[in-house]
Amino acid sequence: MDITNPLRLAVIVASNREGRFGPVVADWFAGSTAERDDFTTQVVDLADVDLPTALSHSPSPAVRAELAKVSPVLADADAFVVLTPEYNHSFPAALKSLIDWHFSEWQAKPVGFVSYGGISGGLRAVEQLRQVFAEMHAVTVRDTVSFHMAHGRFDEDGTPKDPTGPDTAAKTMLDQLGWWARALKDAKSTRPYAG
Template sequence: MDENKRHRLVILIGSVREGRFGPVVARWVAEQARTHGGFEVEVVDLAAYDIPLALPAESPKHSGDAYPRPSGMRSLTAALAAADAFVIVTPEYNHSYPAALKAAIDWHFDQWTAKPVAFVSYGGAAGGRHAVLHLENVLTELHAVTVRDGLAFPNYFTAWQDGRPVDAGTEGYAKTLLDQLAWWTATLRAGREAAPYPS
């Protein structure tokens, strides 16, 4: 595939908590995405960035590139803007997703528009599904397209061993997620290139 036409996938680690499991999940997802072959893969770890909870008074929707983000967020913004698609790796905290992830989403606007987002979640009995339901609502508001088939890992502390899911069949589910994500990525990228997204 032409390098200029390769689809850029950002795998976003949504937890910044000490002792988090997110990087383990993200490494495995990145491996699956590289094996899939439809993406140029970048793992973005929110723990590496300065993401304040206090936002400026003006909306990023109306400020564009002039939005006053902290300098420590510059490379995060660039990665999100360059992405054609996202996989968000998230745990579930108190039946929702981490505050750092919400802050990272809220600091951006156009970076999500008309791009597909898939989810890989982990947690206790619910496997992070409550977090994903909340994220779907938020990202729909930002004009992203959420992919139906995700991956959820209930009781992840027993469902993983040596950095991999214990159930070998999980790779098949990952392929389905990536196939759907690749379809939406190609379709939405073609749409963005053909005409500006109506705001």
């Protein structure tokens, strides 16, 4: 762990639905990253961003204003964690829109996943996101954090009822993410990525 030069981690809260459960999981995960000295964390909450799904080579002023909320954070990040629910065996449209409006911001950077949902815990969304991020030239880490039947896994105060499994999974995922982020950052400092 290099605490003298912490990595910049962007945590993307992918759900923008009213009444979403994402903030509960995001608050818990923020506690996991706060305990680490090797990351500084910035949250990108897609409920605060309104990107259209139709892409354009010359975005309107309104779209440029929305991009200005997130593009600099993504560009500056050394690594990402995508915190996603599973909607209809996939991931939210707002997340796909965010991914599609960017390209170089993702290149040669690692992505970790925290997912939640019903019986699958959001893992089907994660598997689809691995394919999407591969197309963006990003590297996804193997281990994830997932909450199956998520609403029943947290107390009313937003803490996991049994924190052992999630805490261990978060540490493993963040350790892998940190390793990849340092390896890729060091590689890019000696030669540009050939994307």
